[in-house]
Amino acid sequence: MSFNMHNLVAVHRDEIMKEFNKIGTDAGGSAIMAPKALHRLIKIYDLTPRQANIIKQEMLGKGGDAAVTRGMVDSSVDKTDVLLMGTEKQYRAVIKKLRLQPFKLASLADQLAEMLNNLGGRPPRELIYRDKKLPLGERTLVMGILNVTPDSFSDGGKHNNIDAAIAWAHRMVDEGADIIDLGGESTRPGYTPVSLEEELDRVIPVLEVLVREISVPISIDTTKAAVARRALEVGAHIINDQWALRADRDMASVVAEYQVPLVMMHNQNDTVYRDLMGDMVQFLRESIAMAEQAGIVRENIIVDPGIGLGKTAEQNLEILRCLRELDCLGLPVLLGTSRKSMIGKVLDLPFDQRVEGTGATVALGIANGADIVRVHDVKEMVRVVRMTDAVVRY
Template sequence: MSVTIRNVIVHNKKESLAEIISTGADISGCRLMAPKGVHRLIKLTGLSPKQANIIKQQMLSRGGEAAVSRGVIDCSASEAIVLIMGTLKQFDGLVNILKMQPFGLPKIGARIKQVLKNLEGRSPVEIDCRGKILLLGERTLIMGILNVTPDSFSDGGSFYNHEVAIEHARAMVSEGADIIDLGGESTRPGHESISVEEELDRVIPVLEKLVREIDVPVSIDTTKAEVARRALLAGAHLINDQWALRADPDMAHVVAEYDVPLIIMHNQKGTEYNDLMGDMVQFFEESIDTAVNAGLAREKIIVDPGIGFGKTLEQNLETMRRLDELSCLGCPVLLGTSRKSMIGKVLDLPVDERVEGTAATVTLGIANGADIVRVHNVKEMVRVARMTDAMVRR
């Protein structure tokens, strides 16, 4: 009999347990071994040298590892970065001992524990959009883009006429869209801002008909609190803020007042980062705190990595490769790559020839944890999502 030797990839404790059970080991032993079969790398920034030294020592004492920045050992550094490496079993021991340590370490331990829990994955969850329910996690949801603008990068002017816009929304729903995202202001590079009144004139007449004529939730893509408020009064079901509550200080209070789901997109001026994904996670944590402090439940927040916003081509591609690192937040992820310049630059194709490139990004995005994809070509991307779901969702 020949011997077969191969690697096994597990993503969480559940998959680890299944692999161990497949060996025929005693079930009680399988449960004890499962946390040892999952290895995690957790990065902490902004620590004091004292905190970093204790975390490193405690992780090493459990057979794990911890890399620390220079100057930590002799406390000459003002701030420390620690990369902790170990199994779930070792992390569990670390978290338990941090509960009894000084220097604010119990709180840090609790946050590590929450991140580890988030990385185990989320069960399908229902989000209430003012009576319309979205089930996230069972299959990928499709958000159809409806721009009632004269200057959006891909379809500017195509649906500027209200009746044409409404007919297009109906068509997207018939093709399988789970959400319609209605926007009245272009966010293309070099776009000119418009007034609240002009944005309302574009959006409200279409919205008022949509909420009566289609069965799926309608999202309003805006950064203005007054537009969001008027849209919610007119029946909108969720808000999509491309500046993550940072463009208008009243936005968080409006969303919390109406208790609707909120999409926050990563965005920034310029493309400078200390740590691309680390900076993005910090950005989201700050915006999530803003929303929660205003009264919105964290469970109603969806994050969007903002492909094409505040990022170079290489940074966009890196974000796509590392998208699953956002799972540490424990929030559903929306991905919007449809027809974007990232695809045009890689394939050297104009906007109207980027369907296949969009399909590739949707596939990778779903494989890396996206719950919702925001697209122009609904029929085609529904098929892409269903095929990808069949391969990656269990």
């Protein structure tokens, strides 16, 4: 006799609960069993052998496990990374025990508990920008790129006058853009930095018209606090900082003053990483702490892995595969892959022939947790987004 069976893939609690409902499981029993069904792999870096040994023993005692380096047992190493393996129920039990332990393990337990809560999923909510709101989590938002620069890698000079820029913004809104991202300084490899005055001269005249003529929020793509302040005075709604508050230390206070949403992108000047995703999460976690310390509310923060910025093509592909690992931060994720060089490298195509490759990365990004996608080809990507959402956001 052959029995009908198959494996299930579930990342969030609501997926587990749907399966319980299909079976007809008692509601009380479902609530008890759900934490047993969610298995988590969590990596912790740079623990002392003493810390790692306690954690391993506690995990084993609750039916889970923890992988450590070979030299941990005999203390022949000073530090070890630890890979925890267990169900959510096992983690919760271990957290209770770790809160009673010395060696800073109580603090680690609090962070571990916060991470488990974040991994439970981001419930739909509203992104508030001044007096308007955008749904976040119900569907994927599309951010249309408006570069008013002569040297952008993809469309440099194309919209480098006010009339052309305004017309393109209107077109993107008509095609379904939820946000317009206006930028006056290129970030392509080898770009030439522009002065504060030049960036203001490029961005502000266009912004002054856009805030009067279009209904969707306008994001300002800048790393300069003075540009952000002037743009917010004119009426911009979102700040998109490609250096996550690190290029200009005044940026955090400006955003905090206006209490607008802030996109913080991972970026660095080289492509050397100890652990790509681990390093990226730590970078973003530090920037989040900087933002909150300045008075920016966590609900206003969006993170961006920074595809193409400080990464090789291979590293960019790895980020797409592992994008779910940003879930541990519990924040909305913006993904910008549009026409990027990794697509050109894989498909051997110039930037103006990368629409299909962009569509593939957008679809995969949404499937792996992206909430907002930043794109050049709005009409085509809106269709990709809607189709992908029909599969993913059921």
